[in-house]
Amino acid sequence: MKQVTLGGFLTKRPRPNLNESGEGSSQTPITNQSIPSVSNAIPQTPCSNETNDGVDLKDLPKDPADRPMITSYASNIRDDVRRANLLQGPCQIRLHKFPKKKIGDRLRSFVPSWFNDFDWLEYSVKNKKAYCLYCYVCGDLMGQKGGRDAFVSQEVLLSIRQEIGQDVFALLVDESSDVSKKEQMAIVLRYVDSLGFVKERFIGVVHVKDTSSLTLKNALNEVLTSNKLSFSQIRGQGYDGASNMRGEFNGLKALILQENDTAFYVHCFAHQLQLVVVAVAKKHDGVSDFFEQISLVVNVVCASCKRKDMLREQARQRVQKGLCSGELETGRGLNQETTLVRAGDTRWGSHFNTLTSLVKLFADVLVVLEFVKVDGGSLANRQQASGILAYFQSYEFVFYLYMMYDILHLTGTLSKQLQKKDLDILEAASMVRGTMDALQSLRDTGFATILPKVSSFCQTHNIATLEMQDFYIGARNRTTTKTNRFHFEVEIFNTVVDMQLTEYRDRFSETSTQLREYMGALSPCDSFSQFDKSKLLKLAKLYKYDFDDSDLIDLEGQLEIFYHSSIKDERFTTLKGIFELSRLMVSTGKHRSYPLVYKLLKLALILPVATASVERCISKMKLLKTDLRNKIGDEFLNDALLCYVETEALVKVDNEKVMERFQKMSARRGQI
Known part of the structure; x- marks a missing residue:
């Protein structure tokens, strides 16, 4: 030889x-x-x-x-x-x-x-x-894995396919252009693994010629088919609010529902929440002008390296002085260098981050504005800085600042929670209702708590305060017949909070649909206090491909026995959601004793909440394919991104499997 x-x-x-x-x-x-x-x-x-x-x-x-x-x-x-x-x-x-x-x-x-x-x-x-x-x-x-991305990515995909098997899953899709101006569609699957944990796994990014719903569906079909999956396994869809995605007649949602009418659609909760913030920022004149001025100050202060250096130096001196006087505390993570953050309509939580940075750097921003007002490069720049400075040193601006800070603080907390991968639809709906209740409480008692904060801030930064019982002075210094309290409490505070509540009710109206009402009967909270067998049977009938007539009869008996056995089991009495119920059923073996109950539970868990996982994949794609690597091919981009995103599955890939895959590609003269 x-x-x-x-x-x-x-x-x-x-x-x-x-x-x-x-x-x-x-x-x-x-x-x-x-x-x-x-x-x-x-x-x-x-x-x-x-x-x-x-x-x-x-x-x-x-x-x-x-x-x-x-x-x-x-x-x-x-x-x-x-x-x-x-x-x-x-x-x-x-x-x-x-x-x-x-x-x-x-x-x-x-x-x-x-x-x-x-x-x-x-x-x-x-x-x-x-x-x-x-x-x-x-x-x-x-890391130190052998082989090329192409071989390793196939092993990563294989491990994901093996986890799903012939089980059902939900579909999360979003598209975005890369640095080469190619439209890329990212695909994530949401499913329940063998241990009862909810997983959201990235399975690929596909270059599409256009963003029409039919093109997206065909590309999606190719990806699923290549991974030995099909539209018949889909039980949920989650997209943003684009018309080509959620269109009632010709959108991607509608085309998939024609293939499988149990692929229920859920509009991304985090995207709806951002629309609530943007809607109020555009509809209310005062709030709109407030954010416009903040956008202008970001442009002015961050327009040159010299101004940004001045901002950093002012912040450094202020922190140093505060530490020496004892006004500021030392500790890990405290007094870090920061800068002004620009608010964006499509960046979740960006409006709240903008206000947070402005509150911290307000004194330093005023110094930079004073500098531009005097030494600006042109008359237009000096006039612009002068106008912003006059607005920032008014009581009305400070009131808007603290009012929107308190409102967006609630919204920002909800936004972070909605981006969790294992969050279920029932918990998400509960969080939305809780945020609406908190906003209602803010409307009832919030004005009295905001006024002391506004007055303290004005005194710290030498801004003139107002007496609430005096008459309000409007535009062009004209005295009106309404008091300052009426203007700030009724015309501004109550109006803005009411607009927020109205937007919440309009945007999140889907959270009260029959589907989620039925799923609420599965909740184990308070020892299954919401358990309702009739609602759960109605829920099972909505999934006609998963429960036939004989299954419905068996499910009725299993539900009855499961309920009575669980309320007497101490392990099930302290559960806080259906995601904990799923894990406990697997760990205790009850998923084998009550397979139809567990199937119903999985169907509730895989309904998507937000498209945050897909958004993260697109963000990582832009880290891989940059201006300096703008000629990366579609296939290589998909393989590299899959390994970059699915690191948990990547570390489990065996080198021997990669070598074996390479060996089987064609005849070799010897064994590797």
């Missing part, structure tokens, strides 16, 4: 500078004995070979088995570690007695002459395996 060489598996790189005899290059092969010292390669400076983190670049591990992953080093020294490893060169032990392994009918071993042909090749004596130095240095996304 012909001897197998490494060149049989890899393309040999042309080697220049051959001598006349045709022998190898005159350059001495790199060995551990001839590895160039880092100290010789880098100009010597005090402590040049030791980083601030205590890593000695001259004493990095040579054996590949001993090297920690590049990502385990601090981010500020990773490039230094990469450079030191490259200067150190590959671990090429030429005089080692390499162990032999039986492959086929012959004993084979690593051949040291391969080091001459492949300057990146190295060998680990401890692991008895060959490695690629460049893969270690540049393969941060892969």
Whole structure:
């Protein structure tokens, strides 16, 4: 049999500078004995070979088995570690007695002459395996996994498919353009795993020629089919409010419902919440002008490096003075450097972050505005800064600032909760109702609590305060017949909060549909106080492909027995939601005793709440495909992004499985 060489598996790189005899290059092969010292390669400076983190670049591990992953080093020294490893060169032990392994009918071993042909090749004596130095240095996304993204991503997808099997799932989809102006559609599946945990897994990103609903459906069908999944397994859909996604007649939602009428649609809760904030910011004149002025101040203050440096320096001096006087406390995470945050209609929670940063930096912002007012580059800039400064130093601005801060604080808390992956639809609806109750309470008693905050802020920053019993002075300094209290409490505070409540009721009207009313009967809270067998049977009838007539009869009996056995079991009396019920049923084995009850529970759990998981995938896509990597192909982007997003599944991928997949792609002359 012909001897197998490494060149049989890899393309040999042309080697220049051959001598006349045709022998190898005159350059001495790199060995551990001839590895160039880092100290010789880098100009010597005090402590040049030791980083601030205590890593000695001259004493990095040579054996590949001993090297920690590049990502385990601090981010500020990773490039230094990469450079030191490259200067150190590959671990090429030429005089080692390499162990032999039986492959086929012959004993084979690593051949040291391969080091001459492949300057990146190295060998680990401890692991008895060959490695690629460049893969270690540049393969941060892969850690120390072998193989290319294409092979590993297939193993990641396989593990996700095995978790789902033939079970049902919900579909989360969103699209966005990448840096190359290609429209990319990201797909996430939501399902319940074998342990009763809710999972949201990314399965791919697809380039679509346009964003019409039919194009999206066809692309979606191809992805599901390639993963041995189908539209018949879908039991829920979650998208944003775009017409091509949620259209009643021709949207993606409608097209999938034609294929499967049990794929119930849920409008992303987090997106609806952002629409509530944006709607009020546009409909109320005072609030609209308030956010417009804040947008202008961000533009003015952050317009140049000089102004931003001035803002940072003012903040540093203020913090230093506060620490010396004892007004500010020291501690981990306190007094961090911050800057003004721009509010965006499509960025969840950005309006609240903007107000938070402005409250912290208000005094520093005033200093920058004073500077621009006097030394602005043009008359327009000076006039703009003067106008913003006059508005910011008014009592009305401070009132709007604290009123919107309190309102958006409630909204921001809800937004963060809605972005949890394992949040179920019942808990989300409960949180929305709780936020509406908190807003109603704020309307009833909030005005009295805001006034002291406004007065204190005005005194701190030398802003003139108003007496609530005096007559309100309107535009052009005209005295009106209404008092300041009536203007601020009735015309501003009550009106804005009422608009918020109205938007909540309009946007979240779907939370009171029959589907969620029936699901509420599954809640284990307060010892199954909401349990209603008739509602649960009606819920099962909505899923006609999962429960036939005989199943409904059996389900009725299982529900009755499950209820009476659970209320007497102490483990089930303290549960706080159906997500905890699912996990406990699996851990106690009740999912096998009451399979139809557990099936109904899973159908309730997989209904999507928010598209936050898809949004995160798109954000990570923009970290992979950047201006400097704008020619990444669609297939490579999909493979790399899958490995980048699904790190939990990636770490479980076995190298042997990747090698086996590569081996089966085509006939090989030897076993890898």
